[in-house]
Amino acid sequence: MSFKAAQNVLGSFKFCTSKIEPTFAVKTEEAKDNKKGGEKKDNKKGGEKKDNKKDEGNNAKSDKEAKEAERQAKLELELKAHDDKVKSWLEMECKFDFEEFKRTYCNAKPNEFKPVFEYLWKNFDDSQVSFYYLRFDKLPNELKNEIACYNKCQGFLDRTDSKAARAGFGIYNMWWDEKASEYEIRGLYLFKGTSIPYPFEIHQMLE
Numbered sequence: 001m002s003f004k005a006a007q008n009v010l011g012s013f014k015f016c017t018s019k020i021e022p023t024f025a026v027k028t029e030e031a032k033d034n035k036k037g038g039e040k041k042d043n044k045k046g047g048e049k050k051d052n053k054k055d056e057g058n059n060a061k062s063d064k065e066a067k068e069a070e071r072q073a074k075l076e077l078e079l080k081a082h083d084d085k086v087k088s089w090l091e092m093e094c095k096f097d098f099e100e101f102k103r104t105y106c107n108a109k110p111n112e113f114k115p116v117f118e119y120l121w122k123n124f125d126d127s128q129v130s131f132y133y134l135r136f137d138k139l140p141n142e143l144k145n146e147i148a149c150y151n152k153c154q155g156f157l158d159r160t161d162s163k164a165a166r167a168g169f170g171i172y173n174m175w176w177d178e179k180a181s182e183y184e185i186r187g188l189y190l191f192k193g194t195s196i197p198y199p200f201e202i203h204q205m206l207e
Contacts, residue, residue: 082202085198086161086163086198086199088198089167089192089193089197089198089199090163090166090167090192092128092167092192092193093128094128094129094167094192094193095123095125095128096123096124096125096128096129096192097123098166098167098168098169098190098192100119101116101119101120101123101169102169104116104119105169126194127194128192128193128194129190129191129192129193130190130191130193130194130195131188131189131190132188132189132190132191132196132200133186133187133188134170134172134185134186134187134188134189135184135185135186135187136152136184136185136186138182138184138185141182142182143174143182143183143184143185144181144182144183146174146183149174149183149185150174152185153172153173153174153185155205156172156205159203159205160199160200160203161199163199164191164197164199164200167191167192167193167197168189168190168191168192168197169189169190170187170188170189170190171187171188172185172186172187172188172189173185173186173187
């Protein structure tokens, strides 16, 4: 077909001389840019969330450390108060020499305790020292076994403040009760002061 014939069919037309912009490509690039911007925003939000979680973790850790420090300070105060009360009891005025009395008792021959009682009654002053009778308040059938009975005695000593020995003396043991067919735990203590000493006042096994 000749140019004229084509013109007759299509009519007159002009060639486009203006620059055709790649609209699709531009939109594609804009979409990519928008996507990247969205990713950046999302990353920023994610980073903020991570920072918030990190701050919450640090705050929780700080609170835990603060509570632990408070607990330790409270324990130290309680321990100091305990030591002060024990020290106050140990430093009470008393002429009775417990160390000398213990030596006299330990050096006495078996079944020959006359020197012990002589020293005791010679130096005893009921305004400065006191006797206490101890009896284990057992449950029915609790002390039928010798080992169990021994463990009760040892447990009592283990729970006693070791400083109590400086201003006290005691003997306690277990005896077989034939009528009840079980053991009895009894003892006798001599302590400085006219009231129950503080270490025994707070003892877990004493009433």
